[in-house]
Amino acid sequence: MEPNKTHIAVITVPSFSHQASTMALCKRLLQLNPHLHITFIVPILNSLSNASKSLIDSLSSFNFHIILLPPISFPQASNIHPALQIPLTMSQSIPSIRDTLTSLNNSPNNKLVALIADYLASETIELAKTLNILSYIYFPFSASVLSLCLHSSWLDQMVSCEFRDLPEPIKIPGCIPIHGRDLPNSLQHRSSQDYHNYLRRSKALLLADGILVNSFEGLERGAITALLNEQTNKYPSIYPVGPNVNQAGWVSSNHVNDHDNDSECLRWLDKQETRSVLYVSFGSGGTLSQNQMNELALGLELSGQKFLWVVREPNDFPNANYFTGSKVDPLQFLPCGFVERVIKASGQGLLVASWAPQVEILSHKAIGGFLTHCGWFSILESVLNGLPIIAWPLFAEQRMNAAILSDGLKVAERVKVNENGIVESEEIVMVIQRVMIGDEGTRIRARMKELRDVAVDELKQDGSCSMNLARLGLEWKNI
Missing domain, CATH: 3.40.50.2000 (Glycogen Phosphorylase B;)
Structure with a gap:
């Protein structure tokens, strides 16, 4: 020293x-x-x-x-x-x-x-x-x-x-x-x-x-x-x-030297139109059940919206991967035919197993919205990039964060959960379209721009x- x-x-x-x-x-x-x-x-x-x-x-x-x-x-x-x-x-x-x-x-x-x-x-x-x-x-x-x-x-x-x-x-x-x-x-x-x-x-x-x-x-x-x-x-x-x-320039991955993942994501985003892609990620450890994964996959497909989805192995405990990762390929748990139809044939989306370079993704011009678990770290990253949020809380204080975003700040659309604790595909389609192409998304984006300017000044x-x-x-x- x-x-x-x-x-x-x-x-x-x-x-x-x-x-x-x-x-x-x-x-x-x-x-x-x-x-x-x-x-x-x-x-x-x-x-x-x-x-x-x-x-x-x-x-x-x-x-x-x-x-x-x-x-x-x-x-x-x-x-x-x-x-x-x-x-x-x-x-x-x-x-x-x-x-x-x-x-x-x-x-x-x-x-x-x-x-x-x-x-x-x-x-x-x-x-x-x-x-x-x-x-x-x-x-x-x-x-x-x-x-x-x-x-x-x-x-x-x-x-x-x-x-x-x-x-x-x-x-x-x-x-x-x-x-x-x-x-x-x-x-x-x-x-x-x-x-x-x-x-x-x-x-x-x-x-x-x-x-x-x-x-x-x-x-x-x-x-x-x-x-x-x-x-x-x-x-x-x-x-x-x-x-x-x-x-950017500090650290953005939770895997060491995973440059192939970085390059694939960013190259794919470079080919997309401005603000056309929805980024879907549940943080560093959030997981969905198999039923919920199926509903999300169907909702993304039916929305017709471009998306980049960080996929994890399903688990009934929403914080199952919070401390330990999984070596199993999570893409094998997606609905039958989903990859062939939505990824390979139509090119509607990109799937990334377990991790993606979130800092670089959120700052990319092609990203137009963020479907997030509402961890405070991810929220602040979204604010700094002026991105409207689809709030999908899983555990910890995330439900309270979602309420603050949707009811207080008016910068997010919160998904509705049915009596069985599942967000159904129809609800997913509606909320994606409201945020990505609807008037509500335009209003949220304008409010987020104001917050972004204030956040940048704070730094x-x-x-x-x-x-x-x-x-x-x-x-x-x-x-």
């Missing part, structure tokens, strides 16, 4: 999307504060994925020190629910994290001045307190979800039934009313371990010296204003620092969120 650098540590979690968001934050911190040195601490579940390796490789040109912690493994027969795997990994990694932070803090030349921990690693805030360094939570989700978390104790006391059974929407300060059924998965079963983990993490937010939230006022003015107004008396300092997303050096990061860096330098 160079002398006279201000040293901070950043702790992420074993999730590709969280790692990507946190690394994007750190890159912006370094660009705005060249005096910083960052030690990036990476807990590992089972083994480091190709996705994470690719992200870490992208840090070579930045002033990062990477520490990979000893892997945490669970017996294959344990059948631990995906929602519990990150909390368990983090709790078992605490001894390694404590040793790492203590060693860094004991350095005679460049002691730590601050710790930034992912929200899902919030238990490490107590370690920062014992080392007498400043502590911050990085909240990679929306400001609306942050407001929900900070009011979790109040909600828990006010509501006696399951949230999904509430007859009226919940009014969270600064946010649009949210139906209980649209709250994050962790709130859907109040007796579950997942819910208790949520309450524990939300209380830990109050211990931090500050919270960095991956959003900006132009996108969530109501939620951010409410948070800033309440911070003096109730909460730690709130710093809107978004949008933090991958940018400039004089943007308010960039200034928040610069101000933090200066505060750390002066300690």
Whole structure:
């Protein structure tokens, strides 16, 4: 490490999307504060994925020190629910994290001045307190979800039934009313371990010296204003620092050196008309059931719309591939004759197995819309490219995000689910046509252009969120 650098540590979690968001934050911190040195601490579940390796490789040109912690493994027969795997990994990694932070803090030349921990690693805030360094939570989700978390104790006391059974929407300060059924998965079963983990993490937010939230006022003015107004008396300092997303030239793949996939996608898009293609992707780990895959395939075909679809092996659990990928060719699960009719014969679409270079795809002139699972990272990427959204939430906080997009911001059409939990092909056809060629799509596109312009300004050096990061860096330098 160079002398006279201000040293901070950043702790992420074993999730590709969280790692990507946190690394994007750190890159912006370094660009705005060249005096910083960052030690990036990476807990590992089972083994480091190709996705994470690719992200870490992208840090070579930045002033990062990477520490990979000893892997945490669970017996294959344990059948631990995906929602519990990150909390368990983090709790078992605490001894390694404590040793790492203590060693860094004991350095005679460049002691730590601050710790930034992912929200899902919030238990490490107590370690920062014992080392007498400043502590911050990085909240990679929306400001609306942050407001929900900070009011979790109040909600828990006010509501006696399951949230999904509430007859009226919940009014969270600064946010649009949210139906209980649209709250994050962790709130859907109040007796579950997942819910208790949520309450524990939300209380830990109050211990931090500050919270960095991956959003900006132009996108969530109501939620951010409410948070800033309440911070003096109730909460730690709130710093809107978004949008933090991958940018072209950093890293865009979750497979190392998968250049053939990149080239095929982009070459195919180069041949398509401007704004004519719908990009279909459910994030880094979202999966559909076999029945739902069949309905989506039929809906895409009947829509008559050009599409680029990232296909995964079907699974009845929507987050089945969140931590582990599949080596099975997912295209074999498509309906009989679909590839021959829709891909080979008519050229209506392009199918990509498991992964595609999303950053480059979303910025391509041929893309006219994004059918997405509504992960916050994908939403911000869509905003930065001014793309209208078809909201198809699967798990975590994605239903709440979909409500914010469709009911609040009016920049998305949300798919309707039938009584069996399936989005039928007829519904898929209607929503695709509304967004891609209908008047509603034109209105959404105009609104998205406004949001894109604001988001681009935030990434400039004089943007308010960039200034928040610069101000933090200066505060750390002066300690």
